[in-house]
Amino acid sequence: MRGLVRAYIARLKWDMKTIILYAIGLILSLTVVPIIVVNIAPSSVHFVSRQQYEQFLEIVKRILGSEQEVPLEVFGSVLGVLNIAFMGAIAPSAISTITLGQLIYRDKVEGVFEVLLSGPISKRDLILALLTYTLLTALVVQVLVIGLLLSLSTTTIAVLWLYLSVRLYFIKLVLALVPSVTVLSSLLTAMFSLPIAVEPRRNPLLVLPALAVVMIYIAYLFNPAVDPLQLALYIAIACVVCSTILIALMPRVIREEWLIR
Amino acid sequence: MLYLHGVFAGYGDRVVLRGIELGVGKGLAVVLGPNGAGKTTLLRVCCGVLKPFKGSVTVNGVDIYASPHVKSLVSYLPHNPGLLEDVTALNNLLFYARIYGLSEAEAVKRVRELAELLEAEDLLEKKVKVLSRGQKKRIALIRALMHNPQVLLLDEPTDGLDPLIARKVREFVKSVSKELCIAYTSHNMYEASEIAESVIAIDRGEVVFRGTVDELKNMLGEIVIGFEVRGPREKVEEVFKSLGYEPQYKDFIWIVRVRSEDEVSTIVSELVKNGIKVLRVKEAETSLELFLERLRGRK
Numbered sequence: 001m002r003g004l005v006r007a008y009i010a011r012l013k014w015d016m017k018t019i020i021l022y023a024i025g026l027i028l029s030l031t032v033v034p035i036i037v038v039n040i041a042p043s044s045v046h047f048v049s050r051q052q053y054e055q056f057l058e059i060v061k062r063i064l065g066s067e068q069e070v071p072l073e074v075f076g077s078v079l080g081v082l083n084i085a086f087m088g089a090i091a092p093s094a095i096s097t098i099t100l101g102q103l104i105y106r107d108k109v110e111g112v113f114e115v116l117l118s119g120p121i122s123k124r125d126l127i128l129a130l131l132t133y134t135l136l137t138a139l140v141v142q143v144l145v146i147g148l149l150l151s152l153s154t155t156t157i158a159v160l161w162l163y164l165s166v167r168l169y170f171i172k173l174v175l176a177l178v179p180s181v182t183v184l185s186s187l188l189t190a191m192f193s194l195p196i197a198v199e200p201r202r203n204p205l206l207v208l209p210a211l212a213v214v215m216i217y218i219a220y221l222f223n224p225a226v227d228p229l230q231l232a233l234y235i236a237i238a239c240v241v242c243s244t245i246l247i248a249l250m251p252r253v254i255r256e257e258w259l260i261r
Numbered sequence: 262m263l264y265l266h267g268v269f270a271g272y273g274d275r276v277v278l279r280g281i282e283l284g285v286g287k288g289l290a291v292v293l294g295p296n297g298a299g300k301t302t303l304l305r306v307c308c309g310v311l312k313p314f315k316g317s318v319t320v321n322g323v324d325i326y327a328s329p330h331v332k333s334l335v336s337y338l339p340h341n342p343g344l345l346e347d348v349t350a351l352n353n354l355l356f357y358a359r360i361y362g363l364s365e366a367e368a369v370k371r372v373r374e375l376a377e378l379l380e381a382e383d384l385l386e387k388k389v390k391v392l393s394r395g396q397k398k399r400i401a402l403i404r405a406l407m408h409n410p411q412v413l414l415l416d417e418p419t420d421g422l423d424p425l426i427a428r429k430v431r432e433f434v435k436s437v438s439k440e441l442c443i444a445y446t447s448h449n450m451y452e453a454s455e456i457a458e459s460v461i462a463i464d465r466g467e468v469v470f471r472g473t474v475d476e477l478k479n480m481l482g483e484i485v486i487g488f489e490v491r492g493p494r495e496k497v498e499e500v501f502k503s504l505g506y507e508p509q510y511k512d513f514i515w516i517v518r519v520r521s522e523d524e525v526s527t528i529v530s531e532l533v534k535n536g537i538k539v540l541r542v543k544e545a546e547t548s549l550e551l552f553l554e555r556l557r558g559r560k
Contacts, residue, residue: 007359014348106346115343115404118308118414119360120333256311257272 001125004116008133012140019140100134108198113259123259124251131247195250198258262286262442263307263335263412268316270306276314277302279466285412289438291457292446295549299466300446301340304414307444308337320412333361336410340417342401344389350400351385354407361408368407375403379433395426402433413437415445419452424541431456450484450552451525451544453477462556469556480552486525486544488515492537500535504528 012019107113116126263285271277277299294300305311307318309325309332317324323331344353351372358368376382381399384392392400398418405413415434419427434445435456444461447453453460453474460477462470470480490497494510501508501517504527509516519525529539 003359003362007356010352010359011345011348011356014352018347109341110346111339111341111343112345114305114310114339114341115337115357116360117310118332118335118337119357120330121360122329260305260310 001121001128004121004125004129005132008129009136012133012136015137016140019137020144100137104130104134104198108259111260117256117259123254123256126259127251127254128247131250195246195254198254262321263444264319265303265307266317266319268306268313268318270302270311270313270316272302272311277466278306278313281316281466281468283461283468283471285442285444285461287439287442288458289435289443289445289456290459290461291453292444292461292463293448293450293453293470293549294446294463295448295553298463300448300463301416302466303463304337304339304416304444304446307412308332308335308414310337333408334410335412335414336405336408337414338398338401338405338416338418340420342397343404344397344400346390347388349386349388350381350392353389353400354385354404357404358407363408371407371409372403375406379403380429395422395430398422398426398430402430406437411442413441413443415443417446417448419447419449448549449544450477450549451486454484454521462553464553464556469553477552480556483518483520484544486517486519486528486542488517488528488532488539489513489541489543490515490532490537490539492532492535496535497532497537500531500537501528504531 113126117123265281265283268278268281269276281303292300292303302311306313309318309329312326318326320331320334325331325335344350345356348356351369354372355365355368358365358372363371372385373382376385379399379402381396381403384396384400389397389400402418405415413434418434419430422430431452434443437443438458445456454477457474457477459473460470461468470477472480497515498508498510501515506517506519506528517528519528525542529542532539
C-alpha cells in the first residue's frame with residue numbers, strides 16, 4: 001500500500017506541468033471570460049444580473065447590521081470579493097472533477113488498473129491510493145487558483161478598509177470561507193472523480209457527493225437569513241459527512257470488474 | 262507452480278470460465294482459443310485481478326486470493342500495455358517498480374539490462390503517447406519482467422504488431438521461458454506451434470485440449486496459411502503449384518494448406534528465390550475453428 005501511494009505521489013510530480021497549465025487556464029476562464037460575457041451579454045442577462053446584484057446588496061446590508069447608506073460601488077466590491085472566493089473554489093472543483101475523472105478512465109482503458117491489481121496490492125489499496133492522488137491533485141489546482149484569487153480579494157479588502165472602515169467581519173468571513181471552501185471542494189472533487197471514471201452508469205456512489213450540495217440548499221431553505229459564516233460551516237459539515245461515507249463505501253461498492261476494461 | 266482448482270469465474274452474472282482444472286509448470290504454454298473463449302478471463306483469474314466465483318488459484322501451493330503478497334511472484338501483461346500515456350517510459354517503469362518495493366537504483370539497473378535485450382534503450386526517455394504499439398509492448402514486457410517474477414502471463418503479446426516485431430517478441434519470450442512458467446494466449450495456431458512447449462486449448466470457458474505441440478499438430482492435420490505477396494499473379498501461382506500446393510486467391514491473399522511450419526519456411530524461400538516479395542504470412546482463422554470443430558466432434 002505504501003509503495004502504491006508513493007508511486008501515485010511521484011506521478012503527481014510528473015503531472016505537475018499539466019496541472020499548472022490547467023490552473024492557469026482556470027484562472028483565465030474565471031477572470032477574462034466573465035468580463036467578455038458581461039460586455040457582450042444581451043440586455044436580459046444584464047437585467048437578471050442587476051436583480052441578483054440587488055439581492056446580494058440586501059445580504060451585505062444585513063451583514064453590516066446597519067441601515068447606513070453605503071455607496072453602491074463599495075457593496076459591489078464586497079460582493080465581488082465573496083463571489084470570487086466562491087467561484088474560485090467551486091468552478092475549478094467542477095472542472096477538475098471532469099478532468100481527473102477522464103484521467104482515471106484513461107488509466108482504466110489502457111489497462112493500468114489491471115496491471116496494478118495483478119501486483120501485490122488489493123482493490124482497497126488501489127481505491128485509497130486513487131483517492132489520495134485525486135485529492136492531492138485537486139488541492140494543488142485549488143491552491144494555485146485560490147492563491148491568486150485570494151491575493152486579489154485581500155487587496156480589495158485592504159482598499160475597502162481604508163476607504164470605509166469596513167468591519168473586521170469581512171476579513172474574517174473571507175479568511176474563513178476561502179480556505180474551508182478550497183479544502184472541502186477539493187475533497188468533493190476527489191470524491192466525485194473516481195465514481196465518475198469507474199462505471200458511471202451503474203455506480204450508486206455518484207449520488208452521495210450530490211447530497212453535500214443538497215444539504216447546503218436544505219440548510220439555506222430552513223434558514224434563508226443564514227449567516228455566511230454559518231453557511232461555510234454547513235458546507236464543511238456536509239462535505240465531511242458525505243466524504244466519510246464515500247471513503248467507507250467506495251472499496252466495497254466498486255467491483256473488481258469495474259476497474260478492468 | 263501455477264494451479265487452478267475447479268475455477269468458475271466471470272463478470273457480474275455472466276459465467277465465462279466453467280470448472281477449470283489446470284496446472285502450468287516451468288516452460289512456455291500457449292493458451293489457444295477463439296475470441297470470447299475465456300483466455301483473457303483465465304489470465305485475469307490467474308494473476309489475482311478477477312476473483313473467481315468458485316475454486317482457487319495457487320502459486321507454489323499458496324492461494325493468491327487468500328495471500329495477496331504471493332502476487333509478487335506473478336507478472337501479467339494485459340492486451341493493452343497498462344502504461345501511463347503522458348509519462349516517459351522510464352518513469353512508467355519506476356512507477357511500477359515502487360509497487361514491487363524496488364529502489365530507484367535497483368529498478369534503473371534492471372530496466373537498462375532488459376531494455377538492452379529488447380533493443381528499447383532509446384525508448385526509455387520518450388513519452389509513452391508517442392510510442393508505436395510495438396514499442397509500447399516492449400516497454401510493457403520490461404515492466405512485466407522488472408521484478409523477476411516466477412510466473413509470466415502474456416495476453417496476446419504479438420496481436421497487432423508487424424511481423425518483424427512480433428517475431429522479436431516471440432523470440433524474446435522463448436529465450437526467457439527456460440527460467441519461468443509462462444502462459445501465453447493466442448488465437449493463432451501457427452504462432453502456437455512455433456513457440457509452445459505445451460498447448461492448452463480453451464473453448465466456451467472449458468479446457469478442451471491439453472498436450473504437446475506434436476500432439477497438436479497430429480490433431481490439426483493441416484494449417485491454413487495466408488500469404489500476402491507482391492509479384493505477378495501467374496508467377497506466384499506457378500511457384501505454389503511447383504511445390505505441390507493448390508492455392509486459392511482471395512482478397513489479395515493466397516490461401517494454402519500446409520502440414521507443418523517447416524513447409525511455410527520452404528514456401529517463403531521459394532517465393533523470394535523467384536523474385537516475389539513476401540509482405541505478410543498469417544495463419545488463417547479457419548485453422549483454429551477447424552481444430553475446435555474436430556475436438557467438439559470427437560467429444
